[in-house]
Amino acid sequence: MTTATGTNPHSTSNSDHAALAGKFNKDELRVDWHDKTLWFIRKKRDKAAWQIPEWEELREIASQIKNNVLSNLRTYLLEFEEKAQKNGITVHWASDAEEHNKIVYDILSRAGINKVVKSKSMLTEECHLNEYLATKGVEVIDTDLGERIVQLAGEPPSHIVLPCIHWKKEEIGQLFSEHLGTPEGNSDPQFLTAAARIHLRQHFMSSKLAITGVNFAVAETGEFVVCTNEGNADLGVQLADIHIACMGIEKIIPKRKHLGVFLRLLARSATGQPITTYSSHFRRPRKGQTMHIVLVDNGRSERLGSPDFRSALKCIRCGACMNTCPVYRRSGGHSYHYAIAGPIGAILAPGLDMKKHADLPFASTLCGSCTNVCPVKIDIHDQLYRWRQVLTQNGHVGFLKQSGIKGMAAVLSSYKIYQFAGSAGRWLLKYLPFSVNNRFNAWYKQREMPKAPDQSFGDWYKGNRKKKVEKIEN
Amino acid sequence: MNSRETILERLGKNSPQDSPLPALPVAGSGMPDPVEKFKTILESIGGTVVHVSTWQEIKVYLNQYFSTKARWINGVPELTRVDDAINFGVDPHQFENVLLTILRGHFGVAENGAVWITDDKMGDRALPFICEHLAVIINSKDIYHTMHEAYDHTDHSEYDFGTFIAGPSKTADIEQSLVLGAHGPKSMTVFLLSES
Numbered sequence: 001m002t003t004a005t006g007t008n009p010h011s012t013s014n015s016d017h018a019a020l021a022g023k024f025n026k027d028e029l030r031v032d033w034h035d036k037t038l039w040f041i042r043k044k045r046d047k048a049a050w051q052i053p054e055w056e057e058l059r060e061i062a063s064q065i066k067n068n069v070l071s072n073l074r075t076y077l078l079e080f081e082e083k084a085q086k087n088g089i090t091v092h093w094a095s096d097a098e099e100h101n102k103i104v105y106d107i108l109s110r111a112g113i114n115k116v117v118k119s120k121s122m123l124t125e126e127c128h129l130n131e132y133l134a135t136k137g138v139e140v141i142d143t144d145l146g147e148r149i150v151q152l153a154g155e156p157p158s159h160i161v162l163p164c165i166h167w168k169k170e171e172i173g174q175l176f177s178e179h180l181g182t183p184e185g186n187s188d189p190q191f192l193t194a195a196a197r198i199h200l201r202q203h204f205m206s207s208k209l210a211i212t213g214v215n216f217a218v219a220e221t222g223e224f225v226v227c228t229n230e231g232n233a234d235l236g237v238q239l240a241d242i243h244i245a246c247m248g249i250e251k252i253i254p255k256r257k258h259l260g261v262f263l264r265l266l267a268r269s270a271t272g273q274p275i276t277t278y279s280s281h282f283r284r285p286r287k288g289q290t291m292h293i294v295l296v297d298n299g300r301s302e303r304l305g306s307p308d309f310r311s312a313l314k315c316i317r318c319g320a321c322m323n324t325c326p327v328y329r330r331s332g333g334h335s336y337h338y339a340i341a342g343p344i345g346a347i348l349a350p351g352l353d354m355k356k357h358a359d360l361p362f363a364s365t366l367c368g369s370c371t372n373v374c375p376v377k378i379d380i381h382d383q384l385y386r387w388r389q390v391l392t393q394n395g396h397v398g399f400l401k402q403s404g405i406k407g408m409a410a411v412l413s414s415y416k417i418y419q420f421a422g423s424a425g426r427w428l429l430k431y432l433p434f435s436v437n438n439r440f441n442a443w444y445k446q447r448e449m450p451k452a453p454d455q456s457f458g459d460w461y462k463g464n465r466k467k468k469v470e471k472i473e474n
Numbered sequence: 475m476n477s478r479e480t481i482l483e484r485l486g487k488n489s490p491q492d493s494p495l496p497a498l499p500v501a502g503s504g505m506p507d508p509v510e511k512f513k514t515i516l517e518s519i520g521g522t523v524v525h526v527s528t529w530q531e532i533k534v535y536l537n538q539y540f541s542t543k544a545r546w547i548n549g550v551p552e553l554t555r556v557d558d559a560i561n562f563g564v565d566p567h568q569f570e571n572v573l574l575t576i577l578r579g580h581f582g583v584a585e586n587g588a589v590w591i592t593d594d595k596m597g598d599r600a601l602p603f604i605c606e607h608l609a610v611i612i613n614s615k616d617i618y619h620t621m622h623e624a625y626d627h628t629d630h631s632e633y634d635f636g637t638f639i640a641g642p643s644k645t646a647d648i649e650q651s652l653v654l655g656a657h658g659p660k661s662m663t664v665f666l667l668s669e670s
């Protein structure tokens with residue numbers, strides 16, 4: 001089978017971010033291409049944002065609405081539940097991923113259904129719903145084109161908005177010829193999309209149950225909004241007898257009018273579009289249809305109690321932080337070995353399992369670009385930094401890294417040691433270059449070591465100052 | 475305790491101090507002609523905008539651009555051409571072979587080219603999504619500047635299902651190449667009607 005990056009990194013997750021990134025970095029041309037593609041999307045985001053004179057004000061308003069949501073999550077959820085039930089929607093509560101999966105399967109099995117169409121939902125990725133349903137003999141068809149591509153390849157998505165951003169069209173052509181019977185060698189995006197349309201239309205037409213995610217749920221009215229460009233969520237839901245919408249409890253917003261703020265920000269931040277093609281508001285099921293909502297906690301209520309990390313719950317899953325991240329762009333989504341990659345994934349994942357995701361907060365240069373583009377103003381890079389402290393305090397940072405940082409602290413806090421280390425370094429680079437130009441030095445990988453200067457800035461300054469003083473005296 | 479109670483209790487315990495809701499921006503202040511903006515934006519995302527001043531013009535346009543031999547579903551009483559008796563309440567799967575759906579929208583939004591359509595004007599909720607081509611009619615005076623204005627005008631409206639549609643269904647999942655017609659309509663035509 002064709003795969004762009006090899007085997008499923010989530011299931012073979014003994015490797016950390018650096019090792020998985022190393023694998024991705026072996027193909028230099030692909031890395032350059034990946035980097036440029038995502039930067040192109042980041043630039044489209046900028047262009048879209050600049051068209052809105054009140055953009056920064058909007059970000060601030062969105063951030064404040066989300067802060068209000070975090071303070072009143074309990075009240076809003078209860079209000080939402082009451083209104084949704086009045087609207088004829090069945091509301092379920094799941095405290096963790098396992099319970100969420102069981103609730104979904106229970107609805108399926110009671111209806112005697114063993115095939116579902118599913119539109120994009122990061123929550124179901126987080127809960128590993130597909131894998132769970134597969135063990136129960138249920139066929140899940142991901143209907144977003146990008147998600148279908150990675151599903152056929154047996155991979156998880158590598159980006160929350162652009163699931164197959166790491167795949168080249170030739171590879172997709174090959175994959176489709178294996179799975180959908182398209183002619184070999186045809187890799188025209190127009191042609192491949194048309195083939196996928198025909199393939200997925202058959203599944204839309206024959207599926208009695210549709211699962212969707214939720215972008216926003218409104219406490220005031222009990223309605224929820226699902227955004228797509230392809231129309232796959234709508235097509236699935238409107239043709240199915242049963243609709244299950246799965247949402248994290250943080251997706252609540254207080255009032256309908258607040259949708260205006262978030263819908264202005266979401267697509268512009270994500271892809272630079274003014275809005276997604278479809279922003280569908282589901283309030284009541286159609287005649288003869290059953291509608292379920294599963295409200296999922298899975299660590300969220302716990303995180304709410306942490307002043308340092310709670311604001312990550314404000315995320316609206318636009319992916320802007322990934323598109324701008326110099327590390328994500330050059331290491332690929334799979335190197336994060338978590339359902340949500342990039343900077344936001346790196347601050348969400350350790351909250352769920354500190355040990356398993358201890359490497360992720362270190363996969364950052366702390367440049368802060370993620371924080372600058374975040375439409376709800378999450379302090380992502382500050383949280384990355386804070387996670388590093390927490391991880392070290394809890395013993396989740398390796399001996400080598402710890403002693404390296406301690407050594408660095410000793411050098412930088414003493415003038416004498418610092419001076420000695422500087423001259424020793426210059427001497428080594430000059431006379432024994434092989435002592436640093438080797439595979440034990442992580443910095444040397446993909447980089448050339450700098451040429452050693454003859455003297456330090458300190459020495460140079462001293463010398464020049466002396467000359468200058470002499471000159472003035474003369 | 476069941477999960478609902480456990481979650482609610484933890485939320486009650488862990489919620490931070492109240493943080494007030496902000497005021498929203500003033501809708502559409504000082505913006506230029508919304509009709510021109512709407513047209514420019516919708517066309518830039520793959521939609522077609524047609525100015526008309528009579529219903530007859532819409533009929534002529536549709537007959538010219540869409541095969542009259544194929545199946546059309548018309549949800550607009552003012553347009554008389556109805557090939558297919560509108561037989562709503564039936565199985566939505568039977569709309570799979572619809573070439574053209576014609577619907578009445580409530581209004582358009584200038585900043586993003588979206589049109590607001592609710593289920594009472596859809597006949598069947600599947601119709602705007604399952605057809606090959608979608609045509610929507612709005613009054614040219616019903617175009618708002620921003621989404622804030624849009625929500626202000628629908629705050630008390632009752633609908634069971636409503637959607638903003640901005641252009642044809644699309645995807646760029648294959649190497650960021652934009653392809654129109656992912657799963658839903660391959661084209662969207664919006665008629666801006668200015669009846670004198």
